[in-house]
Amino acid sequence: MHIAVAGNIGSGKTTLTRLLAKHYKWKPNFEDVDDNPYLNDFYDDMQRWSFNLQIYFLNSRFNQVVSIRRSGDNVIQDRTIYEDAHIFAPNLHSMGLMSTRDFTNYESLFTLMSSLIEPPDLLIYLRASVPTLVSQIQKRGRDYEKSIRIDYLQRLNERYEAWIDSYKFGNLLIVEVDNLNFSEKPSDLRYVVEKIDAQIHGLF
Numbered sequence: 001m002h003i004a005v006a007g008n009i010g011s012g013k014t015t016l017t018r019l020l021a022k023h024y025k026w027k028p029n030f031e032d033v034d035d036n037p038y039l040n041d042f043y044d045d046m047q048r049w050s051f052n053l054q055i056y057f058l059n060s061r062f063n064q065v066v067s068i069r070r071s072g073d074n075v076i077q078d079r080t081i082y083e084d085a086h087i088f089a090p091n092l093h094s095m096g097l098m099s100t101r102d103f104t105n106y107e108s109l110f111t112l113m114s115s116l117i118e119p120p121d122l123l124i125y126l127r128a129s130v131p132t133l134v135s136q137i138q139k140r141g142r143d144y145e146k147s148i149r150i151d152y153l154q155r156l157n158e159r160y161e162a163w164i165d166s167y168k169f170g171n172l173l174i175v176e177v178d179n180l181n182f183s184e185k186p187s188d189l190r191y192v193v194e195k196i197d198a199q200i201h202g203l204f
Helices: 013-024 039-044 046-071 083-095 099-112 130-140 150-165 186-200
Strands: 002-007 027-029 077-078 122-127 169-177
Touching: 002 013, 002 046, 002 150, 013 027, 013 077, 013 122, 013 186, 027 046, 039 046, 039 083, 046 077, 046 083, 083 099, 083 150, 122 150, 122 186, 130 150, 169 186
Parallel strands: 002 077, 002 122, 027 077, 122 169
Antiparallel strands: none
């Protein structure tokens, strides 16, 4: 069983992944943030490092999905390979922060990689407004995220919504997180768990 948690920066993906892994005894698979060699450079100079960062993420997540399917374990993954290709890379391209040549190269690689993997059995999308994202980003206090602009988050949110509207790869659960605090309120986590139980009941 491959469960994936999707959502914008600051939507609560890592927190929910950790909590659900503990609740269901699933193996967590986290996004490579702390050891990412490009992230700090990217936020300092997006145009220079956008292609490098997106290729790093593409390679990292492709390896994750291959490992998940080979393991045969029940795994919950923090962010998907599809978000990079449908949201982050095209957003950088449209903002003029990734050249058309690099973006075309990236798309070609993604098309090949995505043809070799299976999508998650269940995708959990965390929908959050920009004020919620900003609040969460400020709360966790990562230095490299201090320069993230509100209009950048808004652009990403718009692309997330367009992607989710057209998502046809498998089972989808949308969780509205603006009024939830599943890290501190057990009742909020229970609410999410009940929604997931209803979705995965027929998957096992």
